[in-house]
Amino acid sequence: MTTPLLMRQTPRTTKIPTPKDDRIILHFDYDCFYASVFENENPALKALPLGIKQKSILATSNYVARARGVKKLMLISDAEKICPELVLRNGEDLTRFRDVSKKLWSFLRSHSWNRKVERLGLDEVFLNVTDIIEYNVQLLNPNALAHSFFQLSAQDPEKGFGFDASASFGCTIPPKCPDADGATLGNPSYARLLVASHLAGYLRHKLEEDFGYTSTCGVSTNKVLAKLAGTKNKPKNQTTLLNLHEGDALSFMGESPIREIPGMGFKTSQLVESHIHQRPTEAVPHDHEYSAKITTREVLEHPGMSPGLLEKILGGPGVERGIGDKVWNLLHGVDNADVKEASDIPTQISIEDTYVTKTLNTQAELMRELHALSRSLIRRLRVDLVVANDDSGHAPTGETAVSGTGTPQKWLAYPRRYSRPSVIDGSQQAPPRDNYNRSSRSSPLPTFVFGLKDGIDYIAERLASEAILPLFRRLHSERQNWNLALINICVTNMVPTGNEDGSIGGGRDIAKMFKTQDAKLKEFTVYSNDLPAPVATSQPSSSRELSNSSENSAAAAAQGPTGTAESVANDNDDHDRQMEDIEAEGTMTAWDDDDNGECRRCPECGQRIPEFAMSAHRRFHALGD
Known part of the structure; x- marks a missing residue:
C-alpha cells in the first residue's frame, strides 16, 4: 500500500502520533431523534413534513421535511415559507426526549460486558465492545464462517444471534479492502472490525424492532474515527472504517472539513482557518452558522504546521494546556480517550430555559418560570434517581416513577449540595450564549424534595418559593426589570445513598x-x-x-441535606422544618x-x-x- 501524500509531506521533524488500534468502539446516533419521539407517539406524523420547534428556531425536522428544503436550526418563519404544510410540534420541554434517551441507553448498556457505555447528549451513545468482540472472534470457525454465531453472554452459550462472518455487515471504508491478503481472519484487526460490524447491525435492528427508533452507527478503533465514520452513510445505516494499515486513518481524515471532526469546535476551527488563509474569518453571530471549508489535509500540509504552532494559534487565557497536541492528534485521527464507564447516577441534573422573544421582567413572569423549571427538575430527579424497592433495581416506569404510586420506591442517590440556580442576563433578542452576563448562587437542597408521597406540583411550588426565589433575591435585590434571558437550575454532587432501603443519608447516627x-x-x-x-x-x-x-x-443521621428514611416519609410539618436546619456538609444546627x-x-x-x-x-x- 502506498504512503498517502499527506504523510509524505509532513515534516520529518514533526512526530506523527501513534494510534491505539487494539480497541473496538461503536458510535450510535439516533436518526432525527426529537422528531422520531413524536412520530413514535403518533405514527401518522411519519408521512408528514415534521418540524420540532424551540422558541423561534427549528431544532430539528424529519427526513420528509428535509427533502422539501427544510433545514435544521432554521427560523420557524423561514421554514414555513419553504414548506407551508410543515407540521410543528413544541420541543421546549425535554422530558419526553430524556425519558426515551434513558430507555434506549439502558438497552445498549445491557449488551455491554465492561459497562463502558457513554451518552453524548440525548441522541448519541459510545460503546467500548473490545472484550465481547475478542471473545467472539475466538469462537469463529474458519470452515463455517457463513454459519457463525455471536454469543451475547459468556455464561449462556445459547443467548446470541447467527451471522455470516465471511463479509462485513453494512458499508465499509474503503468499500473493498485494497489488500485482499490482509483482509482475512488471519488479520486480528480485520477480524475484530468484521465481527463488530455484525454486533452493530444486530443492535441497530433491535433498537428499531423493539423500540421503533432507527439509528446510524460508526465502527472503528477510537471515538473520533467511529463518530466520523458513522456520518458517511446516513440515515438508517452503518459504516465500518477498515483502518488496517499505517496511514489508513490519516487518509480517511484527509478529506474531512475540520469543523466536522469531533472535538473541533466552532472557535477552534475558526482560528485554524484564519491562520491558514492569513486573514480573519468572517465573524458570525451563532456557532451553528459557521462551517469551515478547509480540510484536514490542507491544515496538515500547511508550511510549518506542528503541535507547537497549533498551541500558538489556539492558546490564550483560559485555554487548556496542551491544546496544540490535542488538536494535532485529532487531525491525525488519534483519540486515546476511552469510553466512560456507565453509571446509574448522573453527576448533576440541570434544567434551564431561554427567553428569546420576551425577557423576564416581572414577579409574576418569574414565579411562573421558576415553578415550571422546578417541576421539571423534581420529575427528572425521580426518573433518574428513584428505582423500585423490590430488589430488582429497575426504575419505575410511566407515571409510577413520578407520582409515588404503585411499587415501593427508593432513592439511588441524592445531591450533597443544592442547586445552583444560574441566572443569566441579556438584553439582546437571542444574543450569543457567550455574550450572556452570568451570575449564580447555591444552597443546600431542602429535604422535602425527597418526599415521595407528595405530588410533583406541590413540591415544585415549595421549592420555587422557599428555596429558589430567595436565591434569586440574593442575585437581584430589585423587584422587577431584570431583563432575564435564561434561567438554569441545577443539582450537583450526586452521592449514592449507601443504604439498602434507599433511605436518604448514609452517615452515622x-x-x-x-x-x-x-x-x-x-x-x-x-x-x-x-x-x-x-x-x-x-x-x-x-x-x-x-x-x-x-x-x-x-x-x-442525615449526611448532607437529606435526612433519613423517617424524615423523607414523615408528613409532620414541624419535623420537616427541623430537618431543613441540617447543613449541606453533614453538620447539624441544634434545636x-x-x-x-x-x-x-x-x-x-x-x-x-x-x-x-x-x-x-x-x-x-x-x-x-
Missing part, C-alpha cells in the same frame, strides 16, 4: 454515638477520685425519652425544646446540653477543675 460513647471509651477513661464512674445504659429511662431520642436520631425535656441547662456554665450528653458534659467540668 450522632445521637447514637453520644449514647454509647461511655461504654465504648470506658476502658480508656481516667476519672477523678471524687467523681464516680458512670454506668452505661442502652435504654431510655421513660417512654417520653424514647420518643424524643428517636426523633433526634432520625434528624442527626431544643424546654417543654419536652430534650435539652437541659448546665447549672455550672448555663449552656443548653442534650439529655443524652449531660453525663459527658459533667465530666468535662470535673476534669477541668
Whole structure:
C-alpha cells in the first residue's frame, strides 16, 4: 500500500502520533431523534413534513421535511415559507426526549460486558465492545464462517444471534479492502472490525424492532474515527472504517472539513482557518452558522504546521494546556480517550430555559418560570434517581416513577449540595450564549424534595418559593426589570445513598454515638477520685425519652441535606422544618425544646446540653477543675 501524500509531506521533524488500534468502539446516533419521539407517539406524523420547534428556531425536522428544503436550526418563519404544510410540534420541554434517551441507553448498556457505555447528549451513545468482540472472534470457525454465531453472554452459550462472518455487515471504508491478503481472519484487526460490524447491525435492528427508533452507527478503533465514520452513510445505516494499515486513518481524515471532526469546535476551527488563509474569518453571530471549508489535509500540509504552532494559534487565557497536541492528534485521527464507564447516577441534573422573544421582567413572569423549571427538575430527579424497592433495581416506569404510586420506591442517590440556580442576563433578542452576563448562587437542597408521597406540583411550588426565589433575591435585590434571558437550575454532587432501603443519608447516627460513647471509651477513661464512674445504659429511662431520642436520631443521621428514611416519609410539618436546619456538609444546627425535656441547662456554665450528653458534659467540668 502506498504512503498517502499527506504523510509524505509532513515534516520529518514533526512526530506523527501513534494510534491505539487494539480497541473496538461503536458510535450510535439516533436518526432525527426529537422528531422520531413524536412520530413514535403518533405514527401518522411519519408521512408528514415534521418540524420540532424551540422558541423561534427549528431544532430539528424529519427526513420528509428535509427533502422539501427544510433545514435544521432554521427560523420557524423561514421554514414555513419553504414548506407551508410543515407540521410543528413544541420541543421546549425535554422530558419526553430524556425519558426515551434513558430507555434506549439502558438497552445498549445491557449488551455491554465492561459497562463502558457513554451518552453524548440525548441522541448519541459510545460503546467500548473490545472484550465481547475478542471473545467472539475466538469462537469463529474458519470452515463455517457463513454459519457463525455471536454469543451475547459468556455464561449462556445459547443467548446470541447467527451471522455470516465471511463479509462485513453494512458499508465499509474503503468499500473493498485494497489488500485482499490482509483482509482475512488471519488479520486480528480485520477480524475484530468484521465481527463488530455484525454486533452493530444486530443492535441497530433491535433498537428499531423493539423500540421503533432507527439509528446510524460508526465502527472503528477510537471515538473520533467511529463518530466520523458513522456520518458517511446516513440515515438508517452503518459504516465500518477498515483502518488496517499505517496511514489508513490519516487518509480517511484527509478529506474531512475540520469543523466536522469531533472535538473541533466552532472557535477552534475558526482560528485554524484564519491562520491558514492569513486573514480573519468572517465573524458570525451563532456557532451553528459557521462551517469551515478547509480540510484536514490542507491544515496538515500547511508550511510549518506542528503541535507547537497549533498551541500558538489556539492558546490564550483560559485555554487548556496542551491544546496544540490535542488538536494535532485529532487531525491525525488519534483519540486515546476511552469510553466512560456507565453509571446509574448522573453527576448533576440541570434544567434551564431561554427567553428569546420576551425577557423576564416581572414577579409574576418569574414565579411562573421558576415553578415550571422546578417541576421539571423534581420529575427528572425521580426518573433518574428513584428505582423500585423490590430488589430488582429497575426504575419505575410511566407515571409510577413520578407520582409515588404503585411499587415501593427508593432513592439511588441524592445531591450533597443544592442547586445552583444560574441566572443569566441579556438584553439582546437571542444574543450569543457567550455574550450572556452570568451570575449564580447555591444552597443546600431542602429535604422535602425527597418526599415521595407528595405530588410533583406541590413540591415544585415549595421549592420555587422557599428555596429558589430567595436565591434569586440574593442575585437581584430589585423587584422587577431584570431583563432575564435564561434561567438554569441545577443539582450537583450526586452521592449514592449507601443504604439498602434507599433511605436518604448514609452517615452515622450522632445521637447514637453520644449514647454509647461511655461504654465504648470506658476502658480508656481516667476519672477523678471524687467523681464516680458512670454506668452505661442502652435504654431510655421513660417512654417520653424514647420518643424524643428517636426523633433526634432520625434528624442527626442525615449526611448532607437529606435526612433519613423517617424524615423523607414523615408528613409532620414541624419535623420537616427541623430537618431543613441540617447543613449541606453533614453538620447539624441544634434545636431544643424546654417543654419536652430534650435539652437541659448546665447549672455550672448555663449552656443548653442534650439529655443524652449531660453525663459527658459533667465530666468535662470535673476534669477541668
